[in-house]
Amino acid sequence: MKEKEFQKVQEIGFGSLIEKLSGYSGKKREEILQGIGDDAAVFEGRKGEISLISSEIFLEGVHFDLSYHPFQHLGYKLVTAAVSDIYAMNAHPLQLLVNIAIPNKYSVQMVEQFYKGVDAACKDYEIEVSGGDTTASHQLLAVSVAVTGSTAKENLVYRKGAKDKDLICVTGDLGSAIAGLRILMREKKFWKESGQETFQPDLDDYEYVVKRQLIPAARNELLKVFEETGLKPESMIDLTQGLVADAKEIAKASGLGLDIYSPAVPISLETRKVADEMKEDVDKYAFYGGEDYEMLFTISEKNAEELRKSFEDFSVIGTMTAEHHEMRINTGEDKTIQLEL
Amino acid sequence: MKEKEFQKVQEIGFGSLIEKLSGYSGKKREEILQGIGDDAAVFEGRKGEISLISSEIFLEGVHFDLSYHPFQHLGYKLVTAAVSDIYAMNAHPLQLLVNIAIPNKYSVQMVEQFYKGVDAACKDYEIEVSGGDTTASHQLLAVSVAVTGSTAKENLVYRKGAKDKDLICVTGDLGSAIAGLRILMREKKFWKESGQETFQPDLDDYEYVVKRQLIPAARNELLKVFEETGLKPESMIDLTQGLVADAKEIAKASGLGLDIYSPAVPISLETRKVADEMKEDVDKYAFYGGEDYEMLFTISEKNAEELRKSFEDFSVIGTMTAEHHEMRINTGEDKTIQLEL
Numbered sequence: 001m002k003e004k005e006f007q008k009v010q011e012i013g014f015g016s017l018i019e020k021l022s023g024y025s026g027k028k029r030e031e032i033l034q035g036i037g038d039d040a041a042v043f044e045g046r047k048g049e050i051s052l053i054s055s056e057i058f059l060e061g062v063h064f065d066l067s068y069h070p071f072q073h074l075g076y077k078l079v080t081a082a083v084s085d086i087y088a089m090n091a092h093p094l095q096l097l098v099n100i101a102i103p104n105k106y107s108v109q110m111v112e113q114f115y116k117g118v119d120a121a122c123k124d125y126e127i128e129v130s131g132g133d134t135t136a137s138h139q140l141l142a143v144s145v146a147v148t149g150s151t152a153k154e155n156l157v158y159r160k161g162a163k164d165k166d167l168i169c170v171t172g173d174l175g176s177a178i179a180g181l182r183i184l185m186r187e188k189k190f191w192k193e194s195g196q197e198t199f200q201p202d203l204d205d206y207e208y209v210v211k212r213q214l215i216p217a218a219r220n221e222l223l224k225v226f227e228e229t230g231l232k233p234e235s236m237i238d239l240t241q242g243l244v245a246d247a248k249e250i251a252k253a254s255g256l257g258l259d260i261y262s263p264a265v266p267i268s269l270e271t272r273k274v275a276d277e278m279k280e281d282v283d284k285y286a287f288y289g290g291e292d293y294e295m296l297f298t299i300s301e302k303n304a305e306e307l308r309k310s311f312e313d314f315s316v317i318g319t320m321t322a323e324h325h326e327m328r329i330n331t332g333e334d335k336t337i338q339l340e341l
Numbered sequence: 342m343k344e345k346e347f348q349k350v351q352e353i354g355f356g357s358l359i360e361k362l363s364g365y366s367g368k369k370r371e372e373i374l375q376g377i378g379d380d381a382a383v384f385e386g387r388k389g390e391i392s393l394i395s396s397e398i399f400l401e402g403v404h405f406d407l408s409y410h411p412f413q414h415l416g417y418k419l420v421t422a423a424v425s426d427i428y429a430m431n432a433h434p435l436q437l438l439v440n441i442a443i444p445n446k447y448s449v450q451m452v453e454q455f456y457k458g459v460d461a462a463c464k465d466y467e468i469e470v471s472g473g474d475t476t477a478s479h480q481l482l483a484v485s486v487a488v489t490g491s492t493a494k495e496n497l498v499y500r501k502g503a504k505d506k507d508l509i510c511v512t513g514d515l516g517s518a519i520a521g522l523r524i525l526m527r528e529k530k531f532w533k534e535s536g537q538e539t540f541q542p543d544l545d546d547y548e549y550v551v552k553r554q555l556i557p558a559a560r561n562e563l564l565k566v567f568e569e570t571g572l573k574p575e576s577m578i579d580l581t582q583g584l585v586a587d588a589k590e591i592a593k594a595s596g597l598g599l600d601i602y603s604p605a606v607p608i609s610l611e612t613r614k615v616a617d618e619m620k621e622d623v624d625k626y627a628f629y630g631g632e633d634y635e636m637l638f639t640i641s642e643k644n645a646e647e648l649r650k651s652f653e654d655f656s657v658i659g660t661m662t663a664e665h666h667e668m669r670i671n672t673g674e675d676k677t678i679q680l681e682l
Contacts, residue, residue: 005448005450006448006450007448007449007450008445008448008449009443009445009447009448009449009452009477010445011449012449014475014476014477017449017452017475018475020449020453021452021453021456021475024453024456024457024459024460024470025460025463025469025470025471026437026459026460026462026463026464026466026468026469026470027463027464027467027468027469028469029435029436029467029468029469031435032435032436032469032471034471035436035469035470035471035472036470036471036472036473037472038472040472041436041438041471041472043435043436043471043489045386045388045390045392045491046390046491047386047388047389047390048388049386049387049388049390051386051392051489053394053436053438053471053472053487053489054438054472055396055438055440055472055473055474055485055487056440056474057440057441057442057474057476057483057485059442059476059478059479059483061479062442062476062477062478062479063476094370094372094373094384095370095373095376095382095384095394096367097382097394097395097396097487099396099397099398099485100398101398101400101403101483102350104349104350104351106350107346107347107348107349107350108348108349108350108352108353108358108361109346109347109348111350111358111362112361112362112365115362115365116365118365118367119365119366119367121367122366122367122368123367123368125367126368126370127367127368127370128366128367128368128369128370128373128376129365129366129367129376129377130366130373130375130376130377130382130384130394131376131377131378131379131381131382131394131395131396132377132396133396133397133398134355134358134359134362135355135398135400135403135404136350136355136403137400137403138400138402138403138481139480139481140479140480140481142398142400142442142483142485144396144398144440144483144485146394146396146438146487148384148392148394148489150386150387
């Protein structure tokens with residue numbers, strides 16, 4: 001193999017890699033309404049029924065650190081990550097398959113804790129665990145899940161549906177999960193420096209952000225509101241990579257640009273406090289943090305007003321536009337940051 | 342944590358672990374026709390459509406060794422493993438999600454080779470790659486897949502359907518995949534002992550078994566034969582753990598015992614040759630080898646005769662029985678091995 005033929009994934013980035021690989025898609029089937037490129041894949045059955053499927057893989061040391069991620073919370077979080085993709089298509093999750101590869105160093109009891117977390121989440125989201133694969137692993141714990149969902153065809157919401165002048169809305173507040181992670185990492189550092197075998201981290205003042213990191217909740221109530229009101233957003237994505245990356249997915253899929261008004265991006269007081277303590281920019285948390293599992297959706301102004309009557313926990317943070325094809329962030333201080341899509 | 346509370350998974354075995362965990366199954370949903378306990382989970386939609394889903398996780402160093410598993414073959418094999426579970430329910434696979442966690446040490450080109458293998462397999466099995474997750478990993482490559490399928494409800498074949506006096510049939514021949522693995526491991530040992538940086542293994546005489554290990558094929562033609570003839574087995578499972586373990590699954594699920602006639606178990610000449618060279622018992626390969634991806638099905642005597650007219654590549658190796666509840670292996674030398682279910 002020549003030198004040039006060895007290119008690290010980091011050199012081209014995961015985004016480019018996925019683009020490169022999307023050509024290797026097997027046999028195209030007309031029943032598949034949405035393949036690669038949205039939160040979940042969508043399939044139409046012979047009788048017109050819509051099925052969705054999405055999957056996730058989490059690796060120890062990459063996606064979680066068991067020194068501060070209790071097994072039970074890890075199980076809960078993995079399910080949240082999976083069902084969130086189904087909710088982001090405006091559909092109901094139904095069943096979950098869990099694959100777990102377990103190294104020798106972990107006990108049956110730890111695995112059981114993990115499944116307790118999975119079970120609790122599945123009860124909260126009203127889904128059934130229908131199977132999976134349980135296997136050995138060498139050093140590190142690896143878990144993956146697949147989740148199915150269903151909905152009526154007319155209810156489906158894709159990333160590509162955003163319209164010119166749509167309002168860009170986000171539920172809840174952003175940046176909390178990364179703020180929680182920063183605290184957990186700081187406590188771990190204190191623990192290591194203390195040289196003690198056990199350590200009682202002081203997390204009382206950070207309960208909200210730590211919870212957002214360890215046991216995030218998927219926004220399933222939004223689905224119910226859309227059902228009850230008959231309202232439907234034009235496009236939707238769950239916030240897992242971070243606001244900037246995820247909003248770009250909507251813009252690219254819809255062929256539009258975005259204007260974001262930074263002061264409107266909702267950030268909790270506790271998240272601000274953490275950023276202050278860390279001497280970091282809280283906007284970085286909100287724009288690049290990821291793992292918040294809040295929903296970003298675009299909707300017409302009229303429908304946003306209508307929605308507000310039944311559901312209040314969302315903020316308008318900008319508008320979709322056909323006038324340019326980039327992401328423009330107005331910082332509210334006469335400054336506009338321009339980002340390529 | 343007390344000493345006693347740390348129990349290694351190996352102490353209780355993966356079978357017991359899965360049993361222990363099957364209680365943590367989230368919310369029971371009546372749409373789920375088959376949850377944990379068969380090759381795939383089965384779901385019935387509101388319009389009566391049947392969807393299936395199954396998943397697999399493969400880890401470097403546990404399920405594959407990249408020193409003799411080329412990336413492209415690995416991609417192919419992973420898809421085979423996944424679709425085989427759908428075929429084992431007598432259903433059509435439809436779409437595949439691929440999750441891959443890639444360590445730094447592997448290049449974009451290697452990942453692309455992996456996807457080429459996935460693509461080739463998906464074309465062979467007529468399924469579409471509809472998405473997945475691409476992420477970083479620390480040291481080891483981890484891949485997982487989820488596959489969906491569909492069929493008419495009346496075509497579904499479960500593990501639990503075996504009837505008293507059914508013939509136990511297996512397609513193709515058994516033990517080839519493990520024979521191939523033994524050869525690859527021997528060549529790897531020679532290579533390490535040679536101290537050379539590169540090494541050209543001599544595999545010419547073992548082409549068949551090596552291929553069965555590296556790029557196994559799922560028995561999709563059996564599905565077509567069942568469709569064309571209108572015949573249907575009473576129960577079915579794909580042979581991935583090995584004949585003994587998989588046949589036990591059928592017996593346990595169906596509440597029956599098994600009588601196996603060992604000389605009838607089909608073994609290829611090349612597999613026999615490998616066992617001879619290794620000074621190992623070829624029956625061990627066939628009974629415990631695993632990864633053959635052949636089908637084991639049970640069927641009435643009359644239907645087996647009928648099937649033989651359209652499809653010849655199967656052997657009758659025993660019968661299901663209501664007279665006892667164990668696995669009895671008649672070795673053909675006036676000896677019967679009794680195994681607990």
